[in-house]
Amino acid sequence: MTSQASFTDQDNVFLADFHTMSAFGATGNGGVDRQAASVPDGEQRHWLTGLLETHGFTVTFDHAGNQWGLYEAVPGAPFVVAGSHMDSQPTAGRYDGAYGVLAAAHAAIRLKAAWSEPGSKAPKYNIAVVNWFNEEGSRFKPSMMGSSVYTGKLALETALSTTDAAGISVRDALDALGCRGDFAGPKAAFCAEIHIEQGRSMERDGITIGLVSSNWAANKYEFVVHGEQAHTGSTVIEDRKDALLGASMLVVAARELANRFPGVLHTSVGQLNVYPNSPVVVPSRVSLLLDLRSADETVLAEADTLLHGRIADIEALANISIEQHQSHSWPVTPYQPEGVELAAKVAADLGLSNKEVMTLAGHDSTNMKDLVPTVMLFVPSVDGISHNEHEYTNDEDIVAGLAMLTEVLQRLCAGALAPA
Numbered sequence: 001m002t003s004q005a006s007f008t009d010q011d012n013v014f015l016a017d018f019h020t021m022s023a024f025g026a027t028g029n030g031g032v033d034r035q036a037a038s039v040p041d042g043e044q045r046h047w048l049t050g051l052l053e054t055h056g057f058t059v060t061f062d063h064a065g066n067q068w069g070l071y072e073a074v075p076g077a078p079f080v081v082a083g084s085h086m087d088s089q090p091t092a093g094r095y096d097g098a099y100g101v102l103a104a105a106h107a108a109i110r111l112k113a114a115w116s117e118p119g120s121k122a123p124k125y126n127i128a129v130v131n132w133f134n135e136e137g138s139r140f141k142p143s144m145m146g147s148s149v150y151t152g153k154l155a156l157e158t159a160l161s162t163t164d165a166a167g168i169s170v171r172d173a174l175d176a177l178g179c180r181g182d183f184a185g186p187k188a189a190f191c192a193e194i195h196i197e198q199g200r201s202m203e204r205d206g207i208t209i210g211l212v213s214s215n216w217a218a219n220k221y222e223f224v225v226h227g228e229q230a231h232t233g234s235t236v237i238e239d240r241k242d243a244l245l246g247a248s249m250l251v252v253a254a255r256e257l258a259n260r261f262p263g264v265l266h267t268s269v270g271q272l273n274v275y276p277n278s279p280v281v282v283p284s285r286v287s288l289l290l291d292l293r294s295a296d297e298t299v300l301a302e303a304d305t306l307l308h309g310r311i312a313d314i315e316a317l318a319n320i321s322i323e324q325h326q327s328h329s330w331p332v333t334p335y336q337p338e339g340v341e342l343a344a345k346v347a348a349d350l351g352l353s354n355k356e357v358m359t360l361a362g363h364d365s366t367n368m369k370d371l372v373p374t375v376m377l378f379v380p381s382v383d384g385i386s387h388n389e390h391e392y393t394n395d396e397d398i399v400a401g402l403a404m405l406t407e408v409l410q411r412l413c414a415g416a417l418a419p420a
Contacts, residue, residue, distance in 0.1 A: 011399045014106045017051065018398070021086075021102055022094040031389025032094055036087040036134035036145075037065065037170065042177035044086055044098075048105065048131060055109045057129065061181035063156050064149035065133035065174045069105065070186060071112050072126045073413075078189035079128040080412045081372075082108060082405070085135035085146075085364060093391020095196045095381075097135055099398055103194050104129045107406040111413065123413035128186045132364045133174075139164045140173075141289075142220075142328045147364035150185050151371045165273075190339075190412045191374040193365040194405045196393050200384035201357060208400050209347045210357040210378030214334040215366045216266075217300050220291040220327040223250055227320045230282040240282050244274055246318035247286035253310045254290055257303045265303050266293040266360065289327065295358055297332055330366065338417055339375040346407045352400055373417050375408055377401065 007015065024047065025032045025040030034040035045067055049059040052069035059069050070079070084100025108127045114120060132150075137143025140162045148154035160171040174180035197203075202210050227243030254267040268291055275285040292307065294300040311322050340356065347354035357378060359366070365376045379401040382392040 007395075007399060010106075010110065011402070014102070014399065014402055015395055017106070018099070018102055021047070021098060025088065027091055027389055029091075029389040030094070031092050031391065032088050032098075033090055033092065034086070034088050035090060035139040036136065037139065037173035037177060037179065039177075041087055042179060045131065045177070045179055048086070048101070052105060052129060056112065057108070060183045061179050062150070062183040062185045063180065064146050064159055065170070065180050066146040066150060066185065067131035067133075067179070068183065068186060069108065069129035070126070071108060071128075073112070073115055073123050074126055077124065077126050079126045079186040080409060081128045081130055081186070081188045081191045081368065082193070082409055083130035083132065084193050084195055085132045087134055087136050087138075089136055089138045089387050091389055093386060093388055095391050095393050095398075096198065096386055097195065099196060099393070099401075100194045101129070101131045103398070103402045103405050104192075106402055107409050110406050111410055114410075121414070124415040124418060125189050125413045126186075127409065127413055128188070134170070135364055140170050144362055144364055144367055145170075147367040151367045153367060188368070188372045190372050190417060191365060191368040192377070192405060192408050192412060193363060193368075193374070194377040194379065194401050195363060196386065196391070197357070197378040197381045198361055198384070198386035199381060202355075202378060202380040203382060203384070205355065206353065207355050207380065208352045208397060209343075209354040209404050211340050211343045211347070211354055212335055212359050212376035212378060213340050213356045214295070214332060215330070215359045215362070216293045216295045217297050217330060217332045218291055218293045218362065219300060219304055219329045220289065222325045222327050223247070223288050223290060224323040224325070225250070225286045225288070225320055226323065227282065227284050227318075229276065229284040232280045232282055235282060241319045242282050243286040243320055244283040246314055246320040246322065247272060247288050249314040249318060250288065250290065250322070253307060253314070254292070257292070257306060260306075261294070261299050261303060264294055264296055264299050267291065267303070293360060295332060330362065333366070333369065335365075335369050335376055336373040339373050342411060342416055343375050343377060343404075343408055346404060346411065350403060350407060352404060375412070377404060377408070
């Protein structure tokens with residue numbers, strides 16, 4: 001990673017803005033809670049609007065709530081899209097997603113200023129800063145909602161009609177904040193995103209910049225376990241149809257699969273909703289979200305088969321029934337090699353240590369790379385902590401990442417990956 005160094009005035013402005021941004025939805029343990037279309041999410045979105053407009057960008061919201069900061073240096077030309085997301089998990093870290101949006105904003109501001117210098121060469125493409133809506137999927141499912149709509153993977157009406165646990169729709173939540181517009185989004189030529197790694201490998205290897213070459217595949221499911229309400233004291237064990245017992249068996253089955261493929265398969269159950277969730281009632285219904293992830297699609301397929309092979313046994317053992325819905329999935333797909341190569345050249349020119357990495361998590365760029373050539377970059381995460389209030393990346397590394405992203409965007413806007 002980068003060593004301690006003095007920062008430029010521009011870097012200090014960026015760090016000050018990061019501190020300001022981190023106050024929206026701040027939690028007592030140093031993290032943030034600004035789930036999609038919540039009040040804190042709306043506050044930081046309007047703050048970002050002010051920041052970009054101050055520097056001459058036109059800011060607008062599209063049909064799905066994605067926030068766009070546009071600078072048109074070449075009238076009629078398509079845009080290089082740069083950004084990430086600013087929504088968070090319920091108690092989350094300050095860096096996940098939000099760093100990538102702010103870095104994109106500052107990189108774009110720097111490029112706009114450079115293009116305005118006397119004698120500077122005009123770019124071939126325009127620049128667009130994006131704050132994607134509902135990447136996390138904590139309040140509304142599925143995750144990566146805004147970029148899925150933009151890339152045509154999710155119907156707009158399906159997204160807008162989605163409701164949270166309180167029955168509030170995406171449409172109503174966005175409208176309450178004034179964050180849904182009638183813009184379709186700019187025409188993209190290329191895309192770039194920078195993000196914290198959310199893992200340990202870069203910190204362990206002393207690497208400042210991760211060049212993301214591919215993503216892990218993932219299968220995500222919603223299981224609904226159906227049982228029957230009963231009294232926890234008086235109902236004999238043999239008569240019980242305990243939905244929570246069945247759900248617990250699914251949780252254990254998922255972990256056993258990870259143990260069967262150590263280091264190759266990641267599994268988890270991140271959410272359980274128990275009904276009626278009363279101290280003296282055997283639960284009659286439990287819904288849970290379960291996911292399987294691997295860089296090896298053969299392993300993923302085998303694990304998926306093994307998981308589904310357990311369902312009948314669990315139903316018999318717990319005397320319940322299990323209903324399955326697939327939330328969403330994605331395969332192993334590479335980022336364009338020419339984008340990885342461009343990023344490697346930039347890192348070398350800037351003297352930043354780097355290596356190729358895969359992303360285990362989903363990002364909006366995993367949608368965008370299926371639409372346009374996309375560059376995905378990582379900076380290190382201290383101890384690999386993420387989706388946690390103690391998530392942290394050193395200032396030296398986020399500043400280095402900003403320099404890296406700025407130069408990547410400059411070359412993309414200049415046509416470095418344009419067809420010959």
